[in-house]
Amino acid sequence: MNESTQQQVFELIAKQAKIEIATIKPESTLKDLGIESLEAIELIFDIEEHFNINFPDQQGANFDSDTAKSLVDAVQKALDDKAAAGEGSK
Amino acid sequence: MPTVSMRRVVITGMGAISPLGIGAEALWQGLREGRSGIGPLRHPDAERLRVKIAAQVPAYFDPAANIDERVLPMLDRTSEFALHAASEAITQSGLDFGRNELGVRTAVVVGTGVGGETTQDEQSKRLYGENSQRAHPLTIVRLMTNASASQISIAYGLRGPTYAVASACASANHAIIQAAMMIRYGMADAAITGGTEACITYGALRAWEAMRVLADDTCRPFSVNRRGLVLGEGAGIFVLESMEHAQARGATILAELAGSGMTADATDIVMPSADGAASAMRQALADAGLTPQDVDYINAHGTGTLANDATETRAIRLAFGAHADRLAVSSTKSMHGHALGASGALELVAVIGALRDSVVPPTANLDQADPACDLDYVPNVAREMPVRAVLSNSFAFGGLNAVLALKRAP
Numbered sequence: 176m177n178e179s180t181q182q183q184v185f186e187l188i189a190k191q192a193k194i195e196i197a198t199i200k201p202e203s204t205l206k207d208l209g210i211e212s213l214e215a216i217e218l219i220f221d222i223e224e225h226f227n228i229n230f231p232d233q234q235g236a237n238f239d240s241d242t243a244k245s246l247v248d249a250v251q252k253a254l255d256d257k258a259a260a261g262e263g264s265k
Numbered sequence: 266m267p268t269v270s271m272r273r274v275v276i277t278g279m280g281a282i283s284p285l286g287i288g289a290e291a292l293w294q295g296l297r298e299g300r301s302g303i304g305p306l307r308h309p310d311a312e313r314l315r316v317k318i319a320a321q322v323p324a325y326f327d328p329a330a331n332i333d334e335r336v337l338p339m340l341d342r343t344s345e346f347a348l349h350a351a352s353e354a355i356t357q358s359g360l361d362f363g364r365n366e367l368g369v370r371t372a373v374v375v376g377t378g379v380g381g382e383t384t385q386d387e388q389s390k391r392l393y394g395e396n397s398q399r400a401h402p403l404t405i406v407r408l409m410t411n412a413s414a415s416q417i418s419i420a421y422g423l424r425g426p427t428y429a430v431a432s433a434c435a436s437a438n439h440a441i442i443q444a445a446m447m448i449r450y451g452m453a454d455a456a457i458t459g460g461t462e463a464c465i466t467y468g469a470l471r472a473w474e475a476m477r478v479l480a481d482d483t484c485r486p487f488s489v490n491r492r493g494l495v496l497g498e499g500a501g502i503f504v505l506e507s508m509e510h511a512q513a514r515g516a517t518i519l520a521e522l523a524g525s526g527m528t529a530d531a532t533d534i535v536m537p538s539a540d541g542a543a544s545a546m547r548q549a550l551a552d553a554g555l556t557p558q559d560v561d562y563i564n565a566h567g568t569g570t571l572a573n574d575a576t577e578t579r580a581i582r583l584a585f586g587a588h589a590d591r592l593a594v595s596s597t598k599s600m601h602g603h604a605l606g607a608s609g610a611l612e613l614v615a616v617i618g619a620l621r622d623s624v625v626p627p628t629a630n631l632d633q634a635d636p637a638c639d640l641d642y643v644p645n646v647a648r649e650m651p652v653r654a655v656l657s658n659s660f661a662f663g664g665l666n667a668v669l670a671l672k673r674a675p
Contacts, residue, residue, distance in 0.1 A: 220475060
């Protein structure tokens, strides 16, 4: 699969928000897309499960104001960190 | 005036097991000295957990110290805490339940958010983790939510209305209100009530981690750098009596439980509403016959989450108007952590101490003011001041609010 990280994250957002994937813009906040409070925490969980990553704890973080792009960037960083850690241990 | 005669309700005994030690006095002395019960998480799986801190009952707590060895195998950790605290409270009250059939006229209402989580966790591990075919035969009697209330009833021969109350983080306050109502309206002459929780289990810790509301440094209520709540555990148990009953036997009265307010936000399952909390505080004042100006101290819910502390501040302003700026408000969760269904009970120990000793316990770890939290939170150091009447706030996930109003002993 060569599906980009962005495509996969957007699919997860679309599923959580129950919207068409085409309506998601990189600059859309989760709140813009109708994802608030517990739904945002649920989306973070879905993304972690999908990519098998752990986002760093962001106590008190307001995920509602995160943009779709910032989530994609966070996923990419977590994937890169994981890959680097994997190489380091070889 | 109500059409039925209402009896006044007083508190004549208190007991506690908390992160600040064994006994209500250990808890109160710790709080007034601003000591923290928060420390590194003690748990067999601590290495692989993300959460690193908790407010746990000290490791030296020995359940066998004053519980019959035949009873011990039947107890989850929640019931161990509750029975110890009940023993302390009942001893202090001096009540003899065998005298004049008082046991028949005594209720037991104990709040707990979940009940036997330790038992649930242990047995799930056996079944799913170790593929055991057999659960322990005492699993059900240990984990049932009413186990603490029932064990207290059995230990002391208390045959009045006995049950558990569950409303997450407001469980203890809701339970105490239930017990007070029964005395007020003549359904019981005395009641054993409070809250208990033992929630430091692998499953529960993982669930709280996933919610992303746990602080990684410490609990800093109302401070702009607050990073969430710190899980706690323990129990607070109290003896309530009708005032005439207590006075007739010459009991020492610790405080009067003068009124209460209960509301539901009916908005969001986790995000608190200032209106719901404010209306519970207003109800508590009216029920106790207090004006805002009569109140000197509020023991806040004050969890240390971004959402709670700012919303609670707005709610106090809504309920108290200009007098809000004259109130001392503190969150003792900064020291004993958030014991969920027991938290209102641990906080009632703080409230009784404040009324009795004229000392308001501080909000620890408040080092950077938050513009959204602009009340007098008694930062870091206890304050000697006259304390005539107090509110004690508990607000729960589920949007449930339960507020106690207390006055000095008459």
